[in-house]
Every structure is written in C-alpha cells, then in structure tokens.
Amino acid sequence: xxxxxxxxxxxxxxxxxxxxxxxxxxxxxxxxxxxxxxxxxxxxxxxxxxxxxxxxxxxxxxxxxxxxxxxxxxxxxxxxxxxxxxxxxxxxxxxxxxxxxxxxxxxxxxxxxxxxxxxxxxxxxxxxxxxxxxxxxxxxxxxxxxxxxxxxxxxxxxxxxxxxxxxxxxxxxxxxxxxxxxxxxxxxxxxxxxxxxxxxxxxxxxxxxxxxxxxxxxxxxxxxxxxxxxxxxxxxxxxxxxxxxxxxxxxxxxxxxxxxxxxxxxxxxxx
Amino acid sequence: xxxxxxxxxxxxxxxxxxxxxxxxxxxxxxxxxxxxxxxxxxxxxxxxxxxxxxxxxxxxxxxxxxxxxxxxxxxxxxxxxxxxxxxxxxxxxxxxxxxxxxxxxxxxxxxxxxxxxxxxxxxxxxxxxxxxxxxxxxxxxxxxxxxxxxxxxxxxxxxxxxxxxxxxxxxxxxxxxxxxxxxxxxxxxxxxxxxxxxxxxxxxxxxxxxxxxxxxxxxxxxxxxxxxxxxxxxxxxxxxxxxxxxxxxxxxxxxxxxxxxxxxxxxxxxxxxxxxxxxxxxxxxxxxxxxxxxxxxxxxxxxxxxxxxxxxxxxxxxxxxxxxxxxxxxxxxxxxxxxxxxxxxxxxxxxxxxxxxxxxxxxxxxxxxxxxxxxxxxxxxxxxxxxxxxxxxxxxxxxxxxxxxxxxxxxxxxxxxxxxxxxxxx
Numbered sequence: 001x002x003x004x005x006x007x008x009x010x011x012x013x014x015x016x017x018x019x020x021x022x023x024x025x026x027x028x029x030x031x032x033x034x035x036x037x038x039x040x041x042x043x044x045x046x047x048x049x050x051x052x053x054x055x056x057x058x059x060x061x062x063x064x065x066x067x068x069x070x071x072x073x074x075x076x077x078x079x080x081x082x083x084x085x086x087x088x089x090x091x092x093x094x095x096x097x098x099x100x101x102x103x104x105x106x107x108x109x110x111x112x113x114x115x116x117x118x119x120x121x122x123x124x125x126x127x128x129x130x131x132x133x134x135x136x137x138x139x140x141x142x143x144x145x146x147x148x149x150x151x152x153x154x155x156x157x158x159x160x161x162x163x164x165x166x167x168x169x170x171x172x173x174x175x176x177x178x179x180x181x182x183x184x185x186x187x188x189x190x191x192x193x194x195x196x197x198x199x200x201x202x203x204x205x206x207x208x209x210x211x212x213x214x215x216x217x218x219x220x221x222x223x224x225x226x227x228x229x230x231x232x233x234x235x236x237x238x239x240x241x242x243x244x245x246x247x248x249x250x251x252x253x254x255x256x257x258x259x260x261x262x263x264x265x266x267x268x269x270x271x
Numbered sequence: 272x273x274x275x276x277x278x279x280x281x282x283x284x285x286x287x288x289x290x291x292x293x294x295x296x297x298x299x300x301x302x303x304x305x306x307x308x309x310x311x312x313x314x315x316x317x318x319x320x321x322x323x324x325x326x327x328x329x330x331x332x333x334x335x336x337x338x339x340x341x342x343x344x345x346x347x348x349x350x351x352x353x354x355x356x357x358x359x360x361x362x363x364x365x366x367x368x369x370x371x372x373x374x375x376x377x378x379x380x381x382x383x384x385x386x387x388x389x390x391x392x393x394x395x396x397x398x399x400x401x402x403x404x405x406x407x408x409x410x411x412x413x414x415x416x417x418x419x420x421x422x423x424x425x426x427x428x429x430x431x432x433x434x435x436x437x438x439x440x441x442x443x444x445x446x447x448x449x450x451x452x453x454x455x456x457x458x459x460x461x462x463x464x465x466x467x468x469x470x471x472x473x474x475x476x477x478x479x480x481x482x483x484x485x486x487x488x489x490x491x492x493x494x495x496x497x498x499x500x501x502x503x504x505x506x507x508x509x510x511x512x513x514x515x516x517x518x519x520x521x522x523x524x525x526x527x528x529x530x531x532x533x534x535x536x537x538x539x540x541x542x543x544x545x546x547x548x549x550x551x552x553x554x555x556x557x558x559x560x561x562x563x564x565x566x567x568x569x570x571x572x573x574x575x576x577x578x579x580x581x582x583x584x585x586x587x588x589x590x591x592x593x594x595x596x597x598x599x600x601x602x603x604x605x606x607x608x609x610x611x612x613x614x615x616x617x618x619x620x621x622x623x624x625x626x627x628x629x630x631x632x633x634x635x636x637x638x639x640x641x642x643x644x645x646x647x648x649x650x651x652x653x654x655x656x657x658x659x660x661x662x663x664x665x666x667x668x669x670x671x672x673x674x675x676x677x678x679x680x681x682x683x684x685x686x687x688x689x690x691x692x693x694x695x696x697x
Contacts, residue, residue: 001463002549002601002605003456003604003606005607006598006601006605006660006661006665007661007665008661009667010657010661010662011288011659011661011662012656013591013594013653013654013661014654014657014658014662015579015586016575016577016579016582016591017574017575017650017651017653017657018654019577019579020575020576020577020579020650021647021650021651021654022573023576023577024643024646024647024650028643028644028647033642033643040429055468055536081349083354083358088358092356101651126313141548144354144549145354145547147317147549148539148544149544149545149547150544151544169453170417172307178448191557201683229521232547234358235357235358235364238370239364239365239535240535240536241367242409242535243531243534243535243536244535245534246529246531246535247528247532250524250528250531253524254524254525254527255529257517257520257521257523258521258524260520260521261437261517261518261520262346262522263517264513264514264517264518265517265518266512268312269508
C-alpha cells in the first residue's frame with residue numbers, strides 16, 4: 001500500500017518536472033537566450049602575484065606602506081576603512097611614534113569624557129579610521145573587507161583599477177543600446193561593465209613614494225591591492241604560522257594513532 | 272546490543288566500586304563505548320563517520336558558545352561585532368573560521384554517514400528508529416545551519432533569510448501570516464535576527480539530545496556491517512574498546528588534518544564573498560545562493576518553474592524540496608528487500624551510484640545561477656531523484672535477485688576454511 005502511494009507521489013513530481021522541462025526546453029529552442037553584453041565583454045581578473053600568496057607567504061611591509069599611502073592620498077577621498085584601527089598600522093612596520101603621528105593627522109569626532117559633548121579632536125592610536133563623507137551620489141563601499149567581499153579578491157581590485165578604457169568599437173557595433181550612460185565609466189573587469197567610480201589612479205607619479213619605487217599606475221594599483229589584502233586579513237600571517245605548527249603536531253599524532261590502530265588490530269585477520 | 276559474550280564491567284578500584292553502587296555512570300560508558308560493547312569486526316572506513324559527526328557537533332558547540340560571548344545579535348552591530356571577533360578578540364579569527372568551516376565539515380561527514388546508510392541498508396528492520404532519529408538530526412542541522420548563516424548579517428545572510436522564509440509564503444491561505452509570524456515582521460529585521468540567534472543557540476543542544484537517542488536506539492540492535500548479515504557468534508564481533516576507539520581515533524587525526532587545512536589556509540574557500548558586504552535590504556545580490564550543503568535541495572526548489580494542475584510553481588518547488596528529505600523517513604518501508612547491503616544487491620547498487628552522481632549534479636546546479644542550461648539539467652536531475660526514492664527503490668526491492676550472502680561475518684572476513692576451522696574448534 002505504502003509503495004503504491006509512493007509511486008503515485010513520485011509520478012506527481014515527475015510529471016510536474018517533465019512539464020517544466022518541456023516548457024523550458026521549448027522556449028530555449030524557440031527563443032534562445034540572447035547573448036548579453038556582459039557575457040561577451042566582461043573579463044575575469046588578471047592574475048596578480050603578491051608576497052602574501054601561498055601558505056608560506058608573508059606581507060611585504062614596504063609594499064603595504066606604499067599601498068597605505070595610495071589609500072590615504074587617493075582612495076580615502078571617498079572610501080572609508082572603518083574596521084581598521086590606527087594601532088593596527090604597527091603591523092606595517094611603523095614605529096609607535098609614527099603610528100601616533102598618523103593617528104593625529106586625522107580628525108575624530110568623539111564624545112568629550114568631561115563634558116559629554118561631541119567634539120573634534122586629533123586621532124589616537126586606539127581610534128579607528130573615521131567615517132568618510134561622500135558628497136556625490138551613492139555610497140562608496142568601505143574598503144576594510146573589500147578583497148574578501150569580491151570574487152577574485154586582490155586580483156580583482158588590481159584589474160579593476162587598471163582596467164578602465166573607452167568602450168570598444170565592437171561593443172557598440174554588436175550592442176548599440178549598451179553605450180555607457182553619462183556619469184558611469186566603462187571597465188571590462190566590472191561585472192556589469194559600467195561603474196560609477198571614475199578611474200582613481202590615472203597618471204604616473206600621482207603619488208610620490210619615499211622609498212624610491214617608481215609610481216607607475218600598475219605599481220600603485222598593485223600596492224593598494226596588497227594593502228587591502230592586509231586590511232581584510234590582518235591575521236593572515238599568524239593564522240598560517242599557527243596552522244603550520246598545528247598541522248605538524250596533528251600529522252605526528254595521527255601517525256602515532258595509526259600505528260596504535262595497526263597494533264591493536266594486529267591479531268584480527270582481514271584488516 | 273549486549274551479546275551474551277560481551278565483557279562485563281568489573282571495577283577493581285574501591286572508589287570505582289563505590290561509584291558503581293551509587294551511580295553506575297562508568298558502567299554506562301563502558302557498555303556504550305568501552306570494552307562492554309561488542310561491534311561487528313568487519314566495519315570498513317565508511318562506518319567512521321558517525322563518530323566524526325559527534326566530533327563535529329562538539330567542535331560546533333564549543334566554538335559556538337565562545338563566539339556567542341562576543342557576538343551581538345542586533346542588526347545595527349551584528350556585522351561589526353563579527354569583525355570585532357575577527358580582529359580584536361584573542362584567537363577570534365580561529366573561533367569564527369573554525370565554526371564556519373566546522374559547519375561545512377559537519378555536513379560533509381553527515382552526508383557520508385547518510386549515503387553509507389543508503390548503501391548498506393542501515394535503515395532496515397530492526398534499525399528503523401536509528402534511521403528516523405538520524406533524519407530528524409539532519410533536519411535540525413539544516414535549520415541550525417541556516418539560522419547560523421544569518422547571524423553575521425551580511426548580504427547573503429539577509430537575502431538567504433528573505434528567500435528561505437519566503438518559502439513559507441507559498442503555503443496557501445496561511446502562508447503570508449505564517450511568514451510574518453516566523454520573522455516577527457514583514458522582512459528579516461532585528462526581531463528575526465534575535466530569534467534566529469536564540470534558536471541557533473538552542474538547537475545544537477536539541478541535536479545533542481536526539482544524538483543521544485540515536486545512539487541509544489543504535490545500541491539496542493547494534494551496528495550493521497558491510498555484509499548486512501546479523502551477528503551470530505563471538506567470532507563475529509570485537510569489543511568497541513580498544514578496537515574501534517583505535518580505528519576511530521586515527522581517523523579523527525585524518526579528519527582534523529583536512530578540516531584544519533581549510534580553517535588555517537583557505538578559510539573562505541567555501542563561503543560566498545557577498546557575505547562580507549553588510550546586509551542591505553535595498554540592494555539584491557546578483558545571485559542569491561545558500562551555502563554549498565544546501566545546493567542539491569536548492570536545485571530541486573528551483574527546478575519547478577511552471578504551475579502544475581492547480582498547484583503554483585513556487586508551492587510545487589517548496590513541496591518537492593521538503594519531500595526530497597521527508598521521503599527518507601519512509602525508506603525503511605519503501606525498500607522491502609530482505610538483503611541489507613548493496614554489496615549483494617547488483618541492481619540496487621547500480622541505482623545507488625546513479626543517485627550519488629545525480630545528487631552531485633543537483634549540487635552543481637544549485638550553486639550555479641538560475642539560467643539555462645542549469646535549470647533544465649536540474650529538472651532532469653530532480654526527476655531522477657524523485658524516481659529513485661519513490662519508484663525505483665520500491666520496485667527494485669521486489670524484482671531484484673540478490674547475490675548469495677556469506678554465512679556469517681566471520682566467514683566474510685576469514686573465508687570458508689577459516690569458518691570451518693572455527694566451527695571445528697567450537
């Protein structure tokens with residue numbers, strides 16, 4: 001009885017699926033989905049290699065400092081970094097005094113502990129990067145987690161920063177309606193090809209590096225991408241280091257446990 | 272099961288004797304997972320996943336309780352408090368990555384455990400209750416995992432909650448009020464986040480309770496084994512300790528190695544980047560996808576794209592998705608084959624492997640965007656899924672001619688001569 005009922009239920013779902021499949025297949029054949037402009041012209045991020053790649057990778061502090069400089073002088077005009085505290089910057093190799101000086105160069109609107117009023121004061125190492133007021137349309141995303149929040153991570157950021165161009169002529173020819181609207185900018189690495197951020201890094205020497213590195217557009221984009229990997233994963237080096245020790249310990253105990261297992265089962269045939 | 276030849280607990284130390292008279296807890300442990308529990312000697316590595324599932328539950332409860340000490344279930348600060356755990360709490364990143372990847376590990380292990388049951392007919396009499404309780408555990412796990420994923424209040428958290436609670440609105444008449452009652456509002460918001468947190472903390476302990484019942488029911492009849500032949504004599508079994516404690520013990524090491532590789536070296540490999548974007552009710556993500564362990568069921572949900580008879584497509588999808596799991600409750604009565612193990616069921620074995628492939632295809636389609644050809648593929652794969660459980664299993668179990676079974680577990684391990692030799696000795 002239960003099996004007859006079961007076969008009926010199975011038939012019910014199967015018929016519904018066959019109908020759905022038939023309908024879908026019919027419209028797939030009669031009206032094949034048109035190729036979209038995104039599917040044709042979007043490109044996956046180009047490969048980017050950073051010092052922090054791989055399980056033994058470590059941050060290149062010099063590069064992170066350069067990336068921080070690019071963030072501060074370029075990105076920070078619109079993008080906040082709210083999960084990062086100034087004290088965290090000591091991980092980039094800054095001394096305590098340097099961290100204090102960097103913090104003090106920011107203005108923090110905070111409650112005065114004596115009067116309870118909100119007042120502007122110079123930043124302290126314990127403060128986080130302050131809110132950034134953006135006057136234009138939309139909300140530029142906070143950058144603290146950006147490399148974890150996008151497919152492709154740092155490679156995507158680097159490709160996006162260097163991927164601005166005019167719309168290709170073939171695109172306009174194939175998709176005349178897909179002209180980039182006013183106020184948006186064409187970028188082949190952006191999932192829907194047009195974004196509201198204009199190219200932020202445009203010319204060589206836009207930032208003056210103090211370590212003598214030549215500030216090409218590609219170099220600056222690479223440096224800021226590396227910096228944003230750090231803001232998203234400040235624990236990365238400690239995590240991998242801990243992981244290596246822990247995996248070594250586990251490997252050792254697993255081998256011991258395996259030998260114990262062989263020993264215990266030695267008198268039982270078939271194992 | 273207490274076979275007559277099982278070792279008896281005989282405490283030698285006076286303190287343990289005193290304890291045994293007042294509260295025989297050590298005796299319970301000895302008889303449950305110690306030298307007093309006799310287990311078939313021929314269990315293969317597929318039988319290790321139950322123990323590992325218990326380990327995963329412990330990992331989740333321990334990391335989860337500590338995470339709850341630092342997390343704040345309020346839509347204004349939930350996302351930031353998660354980042355606070357990642358950055359400011361000592362070893363917070365390890366707790367959180369351990370918990371997030373622990374959920375994935377738990378599902379990997381439990382899926383292996385369930386498919387072991389499908390293959391070796393673990394659900395069959397007299398172990399139906401073990402199986403039923405197992406399905407209850409799986410359903411509780413799904414609910415717990417879903418609510419846990421909402422807690423960081425990222426984009427996928429919010430939109431996942433929106434989609435999954437939206438399923439309830441497909442129910443005729445009471446659907447919308449029911450959804451609003453469940454959420455405590457018209458959309459996921461603070462009320463929903465708070466109750467999800469409360470339930471996410473509660474349910475693991477409910478799972479623990481059902482796990483205890485699951486193990487209790489298991490111990491009434493004892494484990495199955497790869498031959499599916501019941502235990503007949505002392506030579507068929509070995510005491511759980513030290514034999515299976517040693518075997519489970521080293522696979523715990525192996526499991527921890529793989530799990531730790533994810534936690535320490537690729538902690539975000541199984542997650543979705545969008546959940547690092549704070550929840551934004553005004554901006555729908557391009558593709559809303561649940562965590563990978565829900566993909567097969569998500570594919571089934573989305574496969575129903577047209578209305579059928581009087582049932583709207585959305586309700587069909589919801590009914591189908593729940594039926595896809597609820598049918599497991601009926602499996603012991605749908606599969607009437609007296610032979611348990613697929614090892615001796617040539618026809619069922621083939622369909623089993625088709626099912627494995629089918630679920631893998633469903634999983635792939637569930638993770639892919641809802642576009643062609645994935646929708647058509649998931650329709651065909653869902654079709655097979657339903658045919659398998661509702662039609663093929665019942666029919667195969669009545670028409671199949673099983674291969675000859677070994678006389679006993681001992682014979683299957685030692686061969687015919689070994690059994691004869693043992694028989695001669697006895």
